[in-house]
Amino acid sequence: MKLDVVLGLQWGDEGKGKIVDVLAAHYPVVARFQGGPNAGHSIRFGDTAFVLHSVPSGVFREGSINIIGNGVVLDPSIFRTECEAIGALGIPVRERVRIARRTHLIVPTHKLLDAADEAALGKAKIGSTLKGIGPAYSDKTGRNGLRVGDLLEPDFREKYETLKRKHLARLGQYDFPYPFDLEEAERQWLRDAEYLKTFDIIDGEYETNALLDAGKAILAEGAQGSMLDVDFGSYPFVTSSSTACAGACTGLGVAPSRIGRVYGVFKAYCTRVGSGPFPTELGDATGEMLRQRGHEFGATTGRPRRTGWLDLPALKYAVMISGVTDLIMMKADVLDGFDTVKVACGYRVDGVRTDRVPYDVYAEVEPVYKEFKGWKADLGSCRSEAELPDEFKAYIAYIEQETGIPVRILSLGPDRAQTIIR
Ligand code: IMO
Numbered sequence: 387m388k389l390d391v392v393l394g395l396q397w398g399d400e401g402k403g404k405i406v407d408v409l410a411a412h413y414p415v416v417a418r419f420q421g422g423p424n425a426g427h428s429i430r431f432g433d434t435a436f437v438l439h440s441v442p443s444g445v446f447r448e449g450s451i452n453i454i455g456n457g458v459v460l461d462p463s464i465f466r467t468e469c470e471a472i473g474a475l476g477i478p479v480r481e482r483v484r485i486a487r488r489t490h491l492i493v494p495t496h497k498l499l500d501a502a503d504e505a506a507l508g509k510a511k512i513g514s515t516l517k518g519i520g521p522a523y524s525d526k527t528g529r530n531g532l533r534v535g536d537l538l539e540p541d542f543r544e545k546y547e548t549l550k551r552k553h554l555a556r557l558g559q560y561d562f563p564y565p566f567d568l569e570e571a572e573r574q575w576l577r578d579a580e581y582l583k584t585f586d587i588i589d590g591e592y593e594t595n596a597l598l599d600a601g602k603a604i605l606a607e608g609a610q611g612s613m614l615d616v617d618f619g620s621y622p623f624v625t626s627s628s629t630a631c632a633g634a635c636t637g638l639g640v641a642p643s644r645i646g647r648v649y650g651v652f653k654a655y656c657t658r659v660g661s662g663p664f665p666t667e668l669g670d671a672t673g674e675m676l677r678q679r680g681h682e683f684g685a686t687t688g689r690p691r692r693t694g695w696l697d698l699p700a701l702k703y704a705v706m707i708s709g710v711t712d713l714i715m716m717k718a719d720v721l722d723g724f725d726t727v728k729v730a731c732g733y734r735v736d737g738v739r740t741d742r743v744p745y746d747v748y749a750e751v752e753p754v755y756k757e758f759k760g761w762k763a764d765l766g767s768c769r770s771e772a773e774l775p776d777e778f779k780a781y782i783a784y785i786e787q788e789t790g791i792p793v794r795i796l797s798l799g800p801d802r803a804q805t806i807i808r
């Protein structure tokens with residue numbers, strides 16, 4: 387059996403939660419392989435909308451196994467709040483969620499460091515979600531980090547105090563007056579770490595491979611998006627993990643040869659939350675219309691998302707880096723009723739035409755647009771390919787031709803029923 391991967395191809399918030407929830411019907415196992423509670427994956431459960439931060443989006447499916455992989459950074463306090471809320475819906479969360487022993491922990495001082503780093507950057511700030519993601523990954527690669535497996539060791543408290551001392555020493559170098567009760571947060575965190583220990587803590591790499599050997603299909607659920615990848619995104623305006631397909635191998639302990647389909651999720655337009663380049667951004671009434679019609683406000687931070695037209699050079703780049711086999715287009719219904727719909731098919735960088743994503747995040751990038759006639763139809767009520775307006779079909783065909791990848795799934799509204807599989 388192969389491991390299939392679902393990834394965001396833009397700057398996050400592509401609608402991965404809904405798609406994983408739809409695809410999860412075919413996968414008994416869903417695994418998160420990177421990122422942390424900076425993710426906000428919105429899915430519907432009955433009449434309630436639910437935002438998942440750390441727990442894989444398969445958790446609402448009966449009998450599912452949901453693995454938090456070693457590539458994730460986990461905050462026990464956020465994890466507990468999330469699991470208790472899921473449990474309150476009558477879901478047997480402890481039966482469905484397992485955590486890899488090698489998963490790194492976010493401690494309270496990671497959040498303080500995140501805030502202090504951002505404050506020190508001033509105008510150049512990343513626009514971080516301030517969940518401690520960057521500092522936790524820095525400790526991982528800096529070989530200072532604490533892992534879930536350490537919670538089970540007798541000297542855990544000592545290790546924790548050592549790490550905290552290092553953090554406080556670093557914080558002392560900042561002129562950063564934080565309004566934060568560290569002692570209280572720490573008491574809570576230590577209680578929540580005990581709660582985490584009541585879950586199945588597993589050798590993730592062995593279990594994942596054994597599940598595949600036993601013929602269980604696994605869906606690896608990416609968080610954030612390709613353009614926020616620590617290597618290939620718009621560095622330094624990125625998150626701190628590998629959001630591309632390769633991250634699924636290192637984040638779960640699965641060989642590249644075991645990867646099957648790679649589902650690339652993108653919106654029919656673009657959004658970005660936080661700082662950094664966004665060539666097709668619209669600061670005008672059309673941008674506002676996208677924000678309002680698309681409910682483009684952060685699921686984790688509530689911040690209004692920046693909005694703009696679809697960016698094909700960036701999409702093709704993401705398809706190339708991850709070897710996407712199937713495209714999944716989200717939220718084209720948000721564009722219903724627009725007179726024209728634009729797509730950036732290339733850029734002019736410092737006056738020179740290119741279709742490559744520039745290295746320089748401060749370069750003047752002017753998109754070159756292709757215009758499409760809008761569809762004056764209600765896509766959300768379409769239930770089959772035959773019902774789709776011709777103008778929309780032309781839009782899809784252009785994207786398929788440019789990327790060379792078929793658009794296999796169209797999501798035309800938040801409901802599971804508003805999904806067309808082609
Ligand atoms: P999902 O999984 C959108 C952005 C932040 C910031 C940058 C770094 O819901 O798509 P960090 O918290 O990692 O220090 O922030 O990355 N960012 C996201 N943007 N969706 C997300 O997750 C994001 N996770 C982080 O806004 O610009």
Ligand code: MG
Pocket residue numbers: 398399425426427428685686
């Ligand atoms: Mg989100």
